[in-house]
Amino acid sequence: MSDPKSTSPDEFESFRSYLHILAETQLHARLKSKVDASDIVQQTMLQAYQAREQFRGTTEAEKAAWLRTILGNVLSGLARGFSRKRRDLSREQSIQAVEKSSLQLTNLLSADTSSPSSAMHRHERADQLAKAMLRLTAEQRQAIMLKYWQGATLAEIGQQLDKSTEAVAGLLFRGMQKLRSVIEKT
Known part of the structure; x- marks a missing residue:
């Protein structure tokens, strides 16, 4: 068996x-x-x-x-x-x-x-x-992966996501906040 x-x-x-x-x-x-x-x-x-x-x-x-x-x-x-x-x-x-x-x-x-x-x-x-x-939005996840996995700059991420560098910075900030929050709860 x-x-x-x-x-x-x-x-x-x-x-x-x-x-x-x-x-x-x-x-x-x-x-x-x-x-x-x-x-x-x-x-x-x-x-x-x-x-x-x-x-x-x-x-x-x-x-x-x-x-x-x-x-x-x-x-x-x-x-x-x-x-x-x-x-x-x-x-x-x-x-x-x-x-x-x-x-x-x-x-x-x-x-x-x-x-x-x-x-x-x-x-x-x-x-x-x-x-x-x-649990992140697709854009937050993509921005975080581009930044922290691939080492892309805010300008490069903005170009890939068709967003301003300020919008990318916001995506990264909110995404990292949510990641920390979710991980702290587990």
């Missing part, structure tokens, strides 16, 4: 918000009008469930890394499908970009510690942040 945990679709559910934020940070602007981050996460979860027997890890951190790899592959496949070019550098870098975004998400929340309990705590905090980010 098989282990019920290995056949449960819920075993990956706790990573949904985390994967959603990573997908949003890596979804190329030209693809955002064609596909939603939720669709990418759903495809990632489906592939993870279908390949669950291949997972060899034992910790939540290893599961998160495995899911990030699948997410990177899903993003690569999307880029490949929408790209007409024979070689597209962004396709080759998508897995590394997902890993970088994951590290940035984790670094927003934690100090450099390496014990297993610290790793679990970082995962829980990253999940809290991801869920809090999903």
Whole structure:
């Protein structure tokens, strides 16, 4: 008889918000009008469930890394499908970009510690942040991701969002206030 945990679709559910934020940070602007981050996460979860027997890890951190790899592959496949070019550098870098975004998400929340309990705590905090980010407006979330994940200036963010630098500053201010408020309540 098989282990019920290995056949449960819920075993990956706790990573949904985390994967959603990573997908949003890596979804190329030209693809955002064609596909939603939720669709990418759903495809990632489906592939993870279908390949669950291949997972060899034992910790939540290893599961998160495995899911990030699948997410990177899903993003690569999307880029490949929408790209007409024979070689597209962004396709080759998508897995590394997902890993970088994951590290940035984790670094927003934690100090450099390496014990297993610290790793679990970082995962829980990253999940809290991801869920809090999903409670922001789409513009606030995008402004925060551009600023803190990609290091864009207010002017660059304003150009991407078609807003003045003052409006961008307001989005960032209100978005960060709401993030702090939501995280403090949890």
